[in-house]
Amino acid sequence: MNLSSVKELEDLRKKILSGRDLDKPCIAVCGGPGCLAKQCLQVRDEFIKEISAKGLKSKVDIRTTGCHGYCERGPIALIFPQGIFYQRLSIDDVAEIVEETVINNKTVPRLLYSDVEAKQVIEKENDIPFYKMQTRLILSNNRMIDPNSIEDYLAIGGYSALGKVLGSMNPPEVLDAIKKSGLRGRGGGGFHTGRKWEATRDAPGDIKYVICNADEGDPGAFMDRSILEGNPHSVLEGMIIGAYTIGSGVGYVYVRNEYPLALKNVMLAIKQAKELGILGNNILGSGFSFDVKVNRGGGAFVCGESTALMASLEGKTGEPRAKYIHTSEKGLWDRPSNLNNVETWANVPMILNKGAQWFSDIGTESSKGTKVFSLVGKINNTGLVEVPMGMTLREIIFDIGGGIPGGKSFKAVQTGGPSGGCIPENLLDIPVDYERLTEVGSMMGSGGMIVMDEDTCMVDLAKYFTNFLQEESCGKCVPCREGLRRMGDILKDITEGKGRMDDILLIEDLAGMLKDASLCGLGTTAANPVISTLKYFRDEYVAHISDHKCPAGVCRELITYGIDPDNCTGCGLCKKNCPPKAINGERKQTHVLDTGKCIKCGICYDVCKFEAVRKE
Amino acid sequence: MSKKVEKSRGEMISFMLNGAEVQADPKWSLLEAIQFYGISIPTLCHDEGLTPYGVCRMCVVEVGNGNRTKLVASCMHPVTGGLNVRTHTSRVIKTRKMILELLIARCPSSKKLQDMAAMLELKEVRFDPLNDDCILCGLCVRMCEEQMVAKAIGYAGRGMDRYITTPFDMTSDECRKCGACMFICPVCELRCQGPQAETTLCSGCINTEPVCASIYGEAMCFMVPCLSCIKKPEDVKA
Ligand SMILES: Cc1cc2nc3c(=O)[nH]c(=O)nc-3n(C[C@H](O)[C@H](O)[C@H](O)COP(=O)(O)O)c2cc1C
Ligand code: SF4
Ligand code: SF4
Ligand code: SF4
Ligand code: FES
Numbered sequence: 001m002n003l004s005s006v007k008e009l010e011d012l013r014k015k016i017l018s019g020r021d022l023d024k025p026c027i028a029v030c031g032g033p034g035c036l037a038k039q040c041l042q043v044r045d046e047f048i049k050e051i052s053a054k055g056l057k058s059k060v061d062i063r064t065t066g067c068h069g070y071c072e073r074g075p076i077a078l079i080f081p082q083g084i085f086y087q088r089l090s091i092d093d094v095a096e097i098v099e100e101t102v103i104n105n106k107t108v109p110r111l112l113y114s115d116v117e118a119k120q121v122i123e124k125e126n127d128i129p130f131y132k133m134q135t136r137l138i139l140s141n142n143r144m145i146d147p148n149s150i151e152d153y154l155a156i157g158g159y160s161a162l163g164k165v166l167g168s169m170n171p172p173e174v175l176d177a178i179k180k181s182g183l184r185g186r187g188g189g190g191f192h193t194g195r196k197w198e199a200t201r202d203a204p205g206d207i208k209y210v211i212c213n214a215d216e217g218d219p220g221a222f223m224d225r226s227i228l229e230g231n232p233h234s235v236l237e238g239m240i241i242g243a244y245t246i247g248s249g250v251g252y253v254y255v256r257n258e259y260p261l262a263l264k265n266v267m268l269a270i271k272q273a274k275e276l277g278i279l280g281n282n283i284l285g286s287g288f289s290f291d292v293k294v295n296r297g298g299g300a301f302v303c304g305e306s307t308a309l310m311a312s313l314e315g316k317t318g319e320p321r322a323k324y325i326h327t328s329e330k331g332l333w334d335r336p337s338n339l340n341n342v343e344t345w346a347n348v349p350m351i352l353n354k355g356a357q358w359f360s361d362i363g364t365e366s367s368k369g370t371k372v373f374s375l376v377g378k379i380n381n382t383g384l385v386e387v388p389m390g391m392t393l394r395e396i397i398f399d400i401g402g403g404i405p406g407g408k409s410f411k412a413v414q415t416g417g418p419s420g421g422c423i424p425e426n427l428l429d430i431p432v433d434y435e436r437l438t439e440v441g442s443m444m445g446s447g448g449m450i451v452m453d454e455d456t457c458m459v460d461l462a463k464y465f466t467n468f469l470q471e472e473s474c475g476k477c478v479p480c481r482e483g484l485r486r487m488g489d490i491l492k493d494i495t496e497g498k499g500r501m502d503d504i505l506l507i508e509d510l511a512g513m514l515k516d517a518s519l520c521g522l523g524t525t526a527a528n529p530v531i532s533t534l535k536y537f538r539d540e541y542v543a544h545i546s547d548h549k550c551p552a553g554v555c556r557e558l559i560t561y562g563i564d565p566d567n568c569t570g571c572g573l574c575k576k577n578c579p580p581k582a583i584n585g586e587r588k589q590t591h592v593l594d595t596g597k598c599i600k601c602g603i604c605y606d607v608c609k610f611e612a613v614r615k616e
Numbered sequence: 617m618s619k620k621v622e623k624s625r626g627e628m629i630s631f632m633l634n635g636a637e638v639q640a641d642p643k644w645s646l647l648e649a650i651q652f653y654g655i656s657i658p659t660l661c662h663d664e665g666l667t668p669y670g671v672c673r674m675c676v677v678e679v680g681n682g683n684r685t686k687l688v689a690s691c692m693h694p695v696t697g698g699l700n701v702r703t704h705t706s707r708v709i710k711t712r713k714m715i716l717e718l719l720i721a722r723c724p725s726s727k728k729l730q731d732m733a734a735m736l737e738l739k740e741v742r743f744d745p746l747n748d749d750c751i752l753c754g755l756c757v758r759m760c761e762e763q764m765v766a767k768a769i770g771y772a773g774r775g776m777d778r779y780i781t782t783p784f785d786m787t788s789d790e791c792r793k794c795g796a797c798m799f800i801c802p803v804c805e806l807r808c809q810g811p812q813a814e815t816t817l818c819s820g821c822i823n824t825e826p827v828c829a830s831i832y833g834e835a836m837c838f839m840v841p842c843l844s845c846i847k848k849p850e851d852v853k854a
Contacts, residue, residue, distance in 0.1 A: 478672050
């Protein structure tokens with residue numbers, strides 16, 4: 001079928017909807033990254049088997065969807081039309097759900113969400129605190145559609161923004177809407193999307209490109225992956241609208257090499273859109289043509305940087321180059337190019353459907369709309385959360401994230417990916433927006449959020465991120481290559497008790513140079529973890545350097561283990577487990593630890609049931 | 617090929633250079649314009665006959681107004697109208713010294729780096745020497761490709777492991793043994809074996825920091841080396 005007008009698109013949508021029964025039961029199994037790791041596909045297969053066995057194949061739909069966000073509780077299945085949320089499923093639970101819920105319209109309480117504190121069981125997804133506080137504009141569609149079905153996307157109103165644009169708006173009007181919405185880039189710098197589009201549109205040249213950055217190399221981040229895997233058409237729709245506005249005929253999606261499912265889903269989406277005439281020549285009979293190609297990432301974190309990404313698309317080594325002439329003027333193959341992040345593109349159709357005003361009513365003065373964060377680390381509710389800009393970090397971490405597990409206390413949160421800063425407890429009430437995060441020494445970045453508890457050593461953490469960036473540096477420019485090398489060495493010395501007070505000054509000098517003189521964004525932001533921890537947790541650095549102590553008890557060289565005679569019951573467990581046999585003692589008598597032999601593996605500390613092994 | 621040859625003269629544009637309004641061809645790089653006005657800027661990865669590469673970052677200058685200023689690599693930055701450029705602010709000098717300190721720690725045996733250290737009055741190197749013999753400025757790679765049209769050498773490795781080599785680390789048939797790479801290399805010429813041959817920093821023969829910079833935050837004249845307009849002879853070390 002080739003749709004040759006907006007009307008035909010709307011007719012098709014009507015036809016799809018009229019063929020659908022909204023009351024038909026559907027089991028939506030989350031197939032996102034978190035659930036995949038917990039064998040959700042086996043659960044899904046079990047549902048398929050069970051439904052056929054019960055002879056319900058034609059009466060019940062089973063959908064494998066993109067990420068639902070609440071990865072902590074995976075594998076997750078939602079049962080429609082009721083909207084019942086089942087969590088932590090295993091294949092053994094499937095038969096019961098089918099019997100009780102699908103057939104008898106009752107719930108299976110033991111599989112429902114239960115809130116430990118409130119001691120209550122919650123049936124519906126929307127009533128669960130984790131979801132209740134969020135504003136899931138982008139992510140919520142994931143559970144409504146099969147990412148491999150363009151019909152599903154059309155059924156939820158997909159491509160209606162494109163229809164509206166091609167049917168009734170000229171490019172300056174679209175541009176105006178995007179500018180008025182206040183949408184800013186979700187991939188890093190937070191650049192105004194409308195202004196970027198305008199610069200590319202106004203740049204001289206017949207051939208222009210639009211590019212989608214799906215390289216997502218931050219450790220622990222999976223926002224873009226989940227959007228692309230779960231709702232690839234929304235990204236495509238945004239790109240087509242962008243291309244129409246900018247005047248581009250060819251687009252690229254640059255997908256991280258480690259994301260085969262995202263790659264597969266987006267390629268299939270492109271094929272489906274082409275078959276319907278939504279992509280390709282003369283889109284919906286409008287006379288506008290646009291094609292999208294998919295490229296696999298170069299496999300390095302730095303390939304996500306705009307100029308490196310473009311070099312990589314050109315088939316060269318993915319290394320950044322100076323950007324004094326913007327890529328909107330000279331980008332891919334020296335032609336005007338507009339690069340946006342996956343999430344940025346996914347926002348576009350929504351803005352055109354609901355209006356710039358609606359969008360700019362969400363958020364703060366300078367940051368509009370919602371932002372997806374991947375909440376990981378020492379947090380109860382690991383997962384993907386989407387909140388309006390301006391929500392406080394405290395609300396995100398404690399109300400949505402459910403706070404810190406194991407009764408531990410919160411220490412810091414790192415936002416913005418590996419080169420973001422660490423924000424301490426007393427700043428948790430700042431609203432999340434581009435400016436405020438930068439002011440406190442961190443950044444929005446692409447939306448990583450790593451929570452740390454009291455057991456984290458901030459010097460060790462700074463060392464970890466510095467080493468990550470050191471390994472990911474392309475090595476082209478001196479400040480980043482040599483600066484990070486030395487920064488890593490100094491931090492290593494400090495964590496091994498070999499630091500000197502002068503080192504703090506040297507770190508600060510190196511940080512200033514990295515920020516001022518590096519060639520690309522990797523180098524200019526690389527000092528954030530060190531600088532922010534030095535700013536908010538300076539006493540920990542000092543403790544390492546002058547007292548040779550690691551207050552969090554993490555840095556191996558600086559801790560000693562010993563046995564507290566008051567607590568030791570002489571059970572002998574530590575003695576049995578100690579690899580170098582550094583612990584001695586008779587049964588039922590106080591044991592003694594020989595610090596000379598101890599290799600500081602910490603096994604005795606972990607195995608002792610009486611808190612008799614001390615670490616200091 | 618050399619980029620300069622391709623350039624034709626455009627309409628001259630004005631910008632501010634160390635407080636004076638000057639004109640330059642918009643096709644020049646900022647570095648070319650600054651050098652045209654006789655101001656000396658240290659460079660390590662730049663050569664007039666080769667495409668700029670912008671990696672040593674020694675050529676940084678401060679641009680912008682008020683407290684909205686930033687450092688840019690002048691060899692890569694185009695001359696644009698209305699730019700406010702300052703070439704020797706304390707921030708610029710501090711950055712250049714830090715970069716040079718890192719490079720000398722990497723390659724203490726280079727005469728060019730040691731001379732530059734003396735020029736910039738770098739007084740200490742706080743890192744352990746690596747005794748490498750390449751600063752990865754890429755001059756040799758560009759020389760070989762652009763002037764000798766041989767493409768016998770290139771980069772390999774990433775990050776701290778980056779190095780210059782022939783394809784697949786094997787003797788290259790493309791190499792004509794012309795020696796151009798060694799001719800242009802800033803590290804191949806060894807420092808003199810003066811009184812302190814073993815130290816990381818040879819603590820040079822000339823010491824010419826523009827002393828005004830530390831007083832005013834910015835050099836007041838641009839006669840580099842300024843020798844000692846303000847310094848008394850007894851301040852100048854032999
Ligand atoms: C080292 C480095 C890595 C980056 N990685 C990504 C990435 O994985 N995904 C992304 O969208 N942007 C990444 N960026 C930001 C991009 O350079 C660019 O700003 C962004 O894709 C622009 O899109 P936006 O305006 O929609 O945010 C990275 C930047 C740097 C400096
Ligand atoms: S800042 Fe780092 S990653 Fe960027 S160009 Fe320089 S060496 Fe490469
Ligand atoms: S495990 Fe604990 S209680 Fe048991 S012997 Fe070791 S220190 Fe004592
Ligand atoms: S060998 Fe010499 S010219 Fe080539 S990159 Fe190294 S320092 Fe530069
Ligand atoms: S001379 Fe400009 S960066 Fe090296």
